[in-house]
Amino acid sequence: MRVIAPQAMEKLVHLLSDDGYEVVGPTVREGAIVYDRLGGMDDLPIGRGDDHGQGHYRLRDRGDKALFGYVVGPHSWKKYLFPPRETLVRVLRRDDGGFETAPGEAPPPRRAFIGVRPCELAAIAVQDRVFLGQAVRDRAYGARRDGVFLVAVNCAEPGGTCFCTSMGTGPRAHGGFDLALTEVIDGDGHFLVAEAGSEAGGRLLERLAPREATEAERTAAERVWREAPARMGRSMRGDAREVLARSLEHPRWEETAARCLSCANCTLVCPTCFCAQIEERPDLEGKVSERVRSWDSCFNGEHSYVIGGPHRTTVAARYRQWLTHKLSTWHAQFGSSGCVGCGRCITWCPVGIDITEEVAAIGADTGGSGP
Ligand code: SF4
Ligand code: SF4
Structure with a gap:
């Protein structure tokens, strides 16, 4: 087991920067952990923790020097790999009446993500399947995803809305990273256990001059890994895929819709949601047209527009679409659940609707997934 000092994070940021990466990670802005x-x-949220509940999020001082002592904030890595707005292509009219195409955006920088939680690694893998694993590969996503260096950080203190254990995505990462860190703070000290997950991660780790863990450090790290699952604030019980598939006419959809504002917050903070709209934007002279992709949401009425108008006209229909796609039909479409258990949709729902409560309530009535 290899160990580095917390101060080695300074060197890690600079080494990645020297290697040509744009280094991004958690920092504090406007009362939240953002990327x-x-x-x-020093840009890391040193000594800051966060409290999560239904429609509740607050930063707090931890009283220590933890670098990664928070859970997750409203941002996910989605904003770098699948940005909220991007120009996919520009179409230019030539003087001879023909046209040619040009890239919509400058080539993306190579990025290193620092502080990727295990559930977020799983979310990136889900979006990889959505954008790169289908018959047509999404070139814009692929260009940003290729060459990303992933520094994962295992969770020692999952939050009040976390349920990654139920979804099999955390709280410890077992792959999909270049380097994984576990931060340990106990009475005897403060250190980071580092594991390489790729050759590039191994080379970087050696440049940080790690040392072998002492027996006490090894025991402390193993305690973190052992105890973290029990700190999970929530759980998703039963087989949500099966429960939802047989509950399309359940009265709970209407009950939840009476509270749901159809604001789309849950889909915007979700690290796997990928609904988008495409606009063609010609200039007034008809010389250039841009094809712009921007985030959309199945909670927006217009998103279900087909010939004749939107077909999901009620909030109940939109909420049912979101939940059944995320937890049930996603399996058939992409081979996994669309939920990684990060809890953001619970924390950032302004009326505190809780995906785990919804599945439990529906399952209790249909004999499949009650508490
Ligand atoms: S479930 Fe909550 S966050 Fe999602 S659309 Fe409804 S009110 Fe907004
Ligand atoms: S549905 Fe909610 S808990 Fe699941 S991945 Fe999306 S934001 Fe996280």
Whole structure:
């Protein structure tokens, strides 16, 4: 087991930067942990924790020097791999009346993501299947995804809305990273256990001059891994895929719709949601047209527009679409659940609708997934 000091994070940021990566990671802005560019370890949310509940999020001081002592904020890595708005292609009219195409955006930088939670690694894998694993590969996503360097951080203190254990995605990462860190703070010290997950991760780790863990450090790290699952705030019980598939006419959809604002917050914070709209934007002279893709949501009425108008005209229909796709039909479409148990949709729902409560309530009535 290899160990590095917390101060090695400064060197890690600079080494990645020297290697040509744009380094992004967690930082504090406007009362939340958000992902942004890092210039050094002082940009990390040192000593900050976060409390999560239904429609509730607050930062707090932890009283220690933890670098990764928070859970997750409203941002996910989706904003870098599948940005909220991007120009996919520009179409230029030539003087001879023909046209040619040009890239919509400058080539993306190579990025290193620092502080990727295990559920977020799983979310990236889900979006990889959506954008790269289908008959047509999404070139814009692929260009940003290729060459990303992933520094994962295992969760020591899952939050009040986390349920990654139920979804099999955490709280410890077992693959899909270049380097994985476990931060340990106990009475005897503060250190990071580092595991390489790729050759590039191994080379970077050696440049950080790690040392072998002492017996006490090994025991402390193993305690973190053992105890973290029990700190999970929520669980998803039973087989949500099966429960929802047989509950399309359940009265709970209407009951939840009476509270749901159809605001789309849950889909925007979700690290796997990928609904988008495409607009063609010609200039007034008809010389250039841009094809722009921007995030959309199945909670927006217009998103279900087909010939004659939208077909999901009620909030109940939209909520049912979101939940059944995410937890049930996603399996048939992409071979996995669309939920990784990060809890963001619970934390950031302004009226506190809880995906785990909904499945439990529907399952209790249909004999499949009650508490
Ligand atoms: S479930 Fe909550 S976050 Fe999602 S659309 Fe309804 S009110 Fe908004
Ligand atoms: S549905 Fe909710 S808990 Fe599941 S991945 Fe999306 S935001 Fe996270």
